[in-house]
Amino acid sequence: MNEKRRTLLKTVGGSTALAALAGCISTGGDGSDGSDGDDGSDGSDGDDGSDGSDGGSQGTATLWTDLSDGEDEAITSYVEEFESEMGHTINKEAPGGDLDQQLETAIPSGEGPDSWIWAHDWVGRFAVREEPPFLYDASDDVDVSLDEYSGAAQQAVQYDGALHGLPFASETVALYYNEDMVDGAPETLEEMVSVMDEFHNPSNGEYGLSYPVADPYFVSGFIQAYGGNIYDEENREVTLDSDACKQGMDALETVSDYVPADPGYESQIVAFADGAAPFAINGPWELANLSEEIDNLGVAPLPTIDGNDPRTYSGIQTFYFSAMLNDADQSTIDATTGLAEWYTTNEEIVETNAAEQGYIPVLSSVVEDGNLSAEVEAFAKQVDRGVPIPTHPDMNSVWTPLTDALERVFNDDQESGPALDQAASEIRENL
Template sequence: MNEKRRTLLKTMGGSTALAALAGCISTDSGDGSDDGDDGDGSDGSDDGDDGDDGDDGSQGTATLWTDLSDGEDEAMSGYVDEFESEAGHTIDKEAPGGDLDQQLETAIPSGEGPDSWVWAHDWIGRFAVRDEPPFLYDASDDVDVSLDEYSGAAQEAVQYDGALHGLPFASETVALFYNEDMVDAPPETLEEMVSVMDEFHSPGNGEYGLSYPVADPYFVSGFIQAYGGNIFDEENLEVTLDSDACKQGMDALETLFDYVPADPGYESQIVAFADGAAPFAINGPWELANLSGEIDNLGVAPLPTVDGNHPRTYSGIQTFYFSAMLNDADQSTVDATTGLAEWYTTNEEIVETNAAEQGYIPVLSSVVEDGNLSAEVEAFARQVDHGVPIPTHPDMNSVWTPLTDALERVFNGDQESGPALDQAASEIRENL
């Protein structure tokens, strides 16, 4: 899922997955709402300075780990420099290399982990239940900004079992890219999309109807869940991938398998669309800058409906995580860590620039309500509204591999879709 997506994006040099989640804390943070009320850069840095004044006035040093595409990383480095200049704190931003998940699994138990890292929200539940050693820090008493500054889904995504483990700055999901030189208007229904794909699909000539990593559960979640089924029912903690509704959605998804390149991997798929060899791609906002440089007239739209149903894609909430390393850190380090997160996530200029340049979908309420977003980002935002956040419960971690294997079997013609989902659901239950 996200690990694969980020790794492949870095390899390719690309630009940068609403139901309530478990365990909310109160969004009323007293006078903290006044601190972040305007959402501009000066308010954000004042929050960090206020934290220092509450301690001994010292400036802190904190470590931030990131695993970003080149464009995202360059932007983040510039913002970190700006924060250091304004707040006086020092932020050591590092890219640890390799898989970020595994790096954290090694570094935190050894006491060498970062004070914060940037990733989608879906690790919060799994890390929150890790007691020996703990992986996350509860910053409920350290953060001054009011959670009311953010959208409801974003507020809930960064909390688990009454604790605040991070601050959100963007959402992401997959939507429909289309080449306006090949398609006059985006299809509103799956039937319309199939009709257009039929016109262009000619594998013998290196031309395809669609670019879509169809063996990745994150990317295909919308169609599987289009008829109201849930891959994982977080409310009841049940595996429901083998429900009739999910099987019906899988049948719809399988319709698209005939129109993609033979290799379902991310790289092979996105290259076909970028090279103008396919009219459509289903991908995320992290590819906006990349594809805009390749496709002269690029359009983005929500996914087409399936029998009148909007595909319910998984969405991720990009988050500054608060690491368990802060449990034993100096207060100045805690202030530097939370101060950066507060400043970055409530700074309207940063949020608007990231939306325009990186394709980030804002979760800062003031920017969302302003409505001054590009047509492309607005299309992704509408798809987020149709989708659901990736469940944060630790059991969700057992879902990805069996479902990936099932998708690969169906795509390769080794198994029918219904039995494939039955087998995946059985494997998931055995692993819980």
């Protein structure tokens, strides 16, 4: 999960635009782990019809990805394993450029993929497209019960009763700390500020914190720490200018004083990776990279703010089912859904991804087993304290005004309260 994937969340192309999610559905079958195919959950034997109406012919499907190097290497090996076990052919491609823009062009022209991997924040945005449609409802094709996944993951892949993908991991930001510089993770913001004071010396290239403070996804936990919501999905209201959110912005300004002058992602993460800051606030997609750079790396949930847990946004990584499947052969549908079922319900894959990629499992059997690293457990705790990225299409209008407001505040061009007022006004005008 690289910089591009995160920053896309706040651009028009990658902005969140999901709608209110329907209740969870179960598509039948027990498919608890998908690893052996005995119950047909991986579509390998077809005894229960899970391989489609054509008697189990082998299919060819296209999968688009936009992943970090480590993630890409891992998914490539798993795709090859799936092909070997199931006989299907998966053409995995990285289309280049912004994935969402590539989809916007390719699907209407009939040249899009059968599936792609991204966080859940596009389900509603694409589900409301009718001419042309962008997503496929696989409710009648998937042979694994959605009860195998966590509740939030079940909801994330559905829209208005339709099943548009299968989930495989959750993600949010938490606190990284360098154990060679600090004894442990601070439990409160006051403790964190005290430690940052000791290290912050910009004239010597030393800082208290690495944190992309102009990115709404990253700072959502602070803004929403006092109970406010950037967007109130339940009531379909813009609440960014609430008193609670303004309190959160005040807390954010407290820590933003300790970051490098360039708020960009790369400038921030390099400071921590190089040992120039004791703390970083970032996501699990950096775990493997940072572990190579820092010998004694720790991860913890974000410290409390006036006794409140920061309510960070979380995303659910998903295999999307493309509208290309509406006109595809059954064998292609089987290959597409079969890969998603096999990958998302295979306990060995889920556990390996957690250990090597920092993926936070959403497969209930793995979560309940509790055999996760301390780092992944810390991210999982932060996910529990946060909130899923809102799923209503109105979120499409939220990211850019909020990003602009954060940049004005960070650059001392505007006070935080008026900046949120302006952002909220712009959002309402765009709805």
